[in-house]
Amino acid sequence: MTVAGDLSWPLAHAASRFGDAPAVAAGGRTLTYAELARRVGGVGAALGGLGERIGYLGANSLAHLEAWLAVPAFGRVLVDLNFRLSIDELAFMVQDAAVDVLVADAERRDVAQQLGVDVIGEDEWDALAAGTPVSPPGVEAAALAAISYTGGTTGRPMGVMLSHENLLANARHNLIATGHTANDVWLHFCPMFHVAGTANVFACTWAGGRQVVLPRFDPAAVLAAIERERATHAVFVPTMLAMLLDHPGFDAADLSSLRHIQYAASPIAPELQRRVLDAFDCDVAQFYGMTEAAPTVSHLTPQDHRDEERLGSMGAPVAGVQVQVRGPQGDALAPGEIGELWIRGPNVMLGYWNRPDATAEAIVDGWYRSGDIARADERGYLYMVDRAKDMIITGGENVYSIEVEAVLADHPAVREAAVFGVPHERWGEAVHAVVVLDGDADAEALIEHCRRRIAGFKVPRSVEIRNEALPKSGAGKVLKSELREPFWHGHDRRVS
């Protein structure tokens, strides 16, 4: 009976409250919220004829932002794909999600056309957006809004099913945590195919802020956009912050408009964190989360960043999300004890698309088992200890070791392979492989073998070839910790 709202609400609110205010600047165009709502309504009128699940393959753009505002609002499902993936990977996702039509930007059009599905370009999208607008029909809050692919622990990517309620709840959690206002100017350069990249799209729209869309992260372009647009807010992956600070133009750039920057999506090295706090004269906040939580879980506030003792924490749960540190039997642990993070709230995903097995493993009694290993202090602040899932985070991208190991094992000369992360100044971690051969191959050939099959960011940066078998436990499991240890000696392997 209760109407909880759907993903059409933020834009409807902004169009009614801030209709004549600038909404989006993208690709040289500027639109008010009234104009944006008309374009989204134009797309909505055409969506019925396009299909049920709409894929997207492209950099950030006006059309890409509109896809998030239009596709779920008109009762369709957005499948936003990571364009850095290989054709094989993308083809798997398009087929797995039964995508009906794929929107692609000019740069990705050729790839899109190899995926076995109808493709429309951003120019065609633009024509749809110019059509006669219709009003959103109203959608159940529990309805599926988006399928967002994430690496699977079994080696195959899995589609995270996010409902309207999930994404609206996340927007509210971010509104409460950050306090968006109509006076904000947000820079969007994190890729929109990551839910972290769109987390602030709905929140900023609801608040009536101005949104500046950059196609991708580029340090010079970001510095120029901050100056030109007088940007007040931006979200970074730590790797981006390092690139920005290292950029020769950083010191001369006028960043005086910035009021608040956030970093998220991967661990930050303490030295980088220090550099950021020294270099930026504005609020700095950290968010921790994952696609399955749409994504925000915890928040290290600007105030926390002024407290040395808190800097090593990934923050405390935001209002609206519950977190428990639990032992192997599912028992809630006391502060200080180390266990797995279980997460609950209206933001937690519906489950994995077509994977009831994986869903049942991941969601237990309404709690999402994150796989991350952490401890909480007496005031609820979380400290990451390790990732239970065998995962590498490199430059903000998650790489599941098992997927890379499976590709390596496919090579005829490989007897066994272990893949893990090693410290990397720029990327946080880099993908490294240890391989035992029973045929003829060198590191270069193995890397090339991987490059043809998986996304570039998953391909090992370095391969060590061994003659003896890998160290194993009594149960025959490769002792990856033993392989990993020498690389991390003296390094702080903080993960988030």
Next chain:
Amino acid sequence: MTVAGDLSWPLAHAASRFGDAPAVAAGGRTLTYAELARRVGGVGAALGGLGERIGYLGANSLAHLEAWLAVPAFGRVLVDLNFRLSIDELAFMVQDAAVDVLVADAERRDVAQQLGVDVIGEDEWDALAAGTPVSPPGVEAAALAAISYTGGTTGRPMGVMLSHENLLANARHNLIATGHTANDVWLHFCPMFHVAGTANVFACTWAGGRQVVLPRFDPAAVLAAIERERATHAVFVPTMLAMLLDHPGFDAADLSSLRHIQYAASPIAPELQRRVLDAFDCDVAQFYGMTEAAPTVSHLTPQDHRDEERLGSMGAPVAGVQVQVRGPQGDALAPGEIGELWIRGPNVMLGYWNRPDATAEAIVDGWYRSGDIARADERGYLYMVDRAKDMIITGGENVYSIEVEAVLADHPAVREAAVFGVPHERWGEAVHAVVVLDGDADAEALIEHCRRRIAGFKVPRSVEIRNEALPKSGAGKVLKSELREPFWHGHDRRVS
């Protein structure tokens, strides 16, 4: 599948995040959030034995605040009663809601014992709270949390059914609109039996702010509490603001701790609004709403209060609530056109308790028909024009004319009666009756007749006795506008 949360979440969050921080100061006691959670858990352990629907009859107190935090959190329903009502009225509500047990403060104990239901005192409540705490069991978001009585348009009070989701949504809307923080110190002196009085209890708890509970509004006590507690936030009914400004101690009081005050629940006269803005050196915000919307609908922000053109507005819808101005046929009207306010959102009530007829009339396709007549401007700001419901707001209390008319008509000497509001300097409006007799009675006798049957604030302050029949429309309906007009000539009858 999605766990949307329940009313145990704000306190659980605060206890985990701000356990050692002061939560409540009430009646000379101060508790931390950890202590408050333990007491609420102690009450929770005992609630199972008390019944399904727990009534409350009392001034603001620690127990009263705990009732809101404990009763819904442990799956029971709170029926918080307006202690200003007459015994007949209270008895009707206790019976209508099938209250199982009534918690009463010492001052209301005698009245409570005449209502035909088991009574426990606040001293007994205190003993329950000291018991061994248990954890909240988890409750469905759609479950009934509270029944809050409001005057009925048919003359009988109706119980507004508010779910966990309704009250949580309202808390989130207030968190987003006001931006509560852990550094806030909120004064609670608006009566907690009004949902407006508790609106900020859940929001402030979620944010971990400190809450100072005063038993009731008293100008001297409020001024003293602001000084003593260094209060930062408070909510007023306009009448209270007038009393505060008129108080001889106002000019000498140290109000420097105040950062933000709100007014709500009734219209504010432009002169009073001006005085408030001149007298308080802090943010001033207005909220408009009603019990059926749990209650927040629209918000005139502090920034709006610095814009002369906006001062006459009751604000624009908060993010999360949709409002439409509709014509008599239910058609959405354009900005500037006058119509009825229809309201939609996760905060809108489940319906009226045991009154499917009234529910079906009030909630149409998920929209709540408020009965208030207003117009919206181009930016969504709402301007009240009139109330469709024949209702008087006097000192923040709603009085339905039909209820008073029915009581007057019950008097053997009364042939017909019309009741409406007339301007009143302190209360905004005062209840006035025009009566035609066919027997022997005077104004005093009629007032006394009412006083025995209905709450003091509903009793006519003045009664005019006429010899000729009341003016009527062709359909025989009393033309109340004609009766009302002479009183309002030259007055600005702003209503909200």
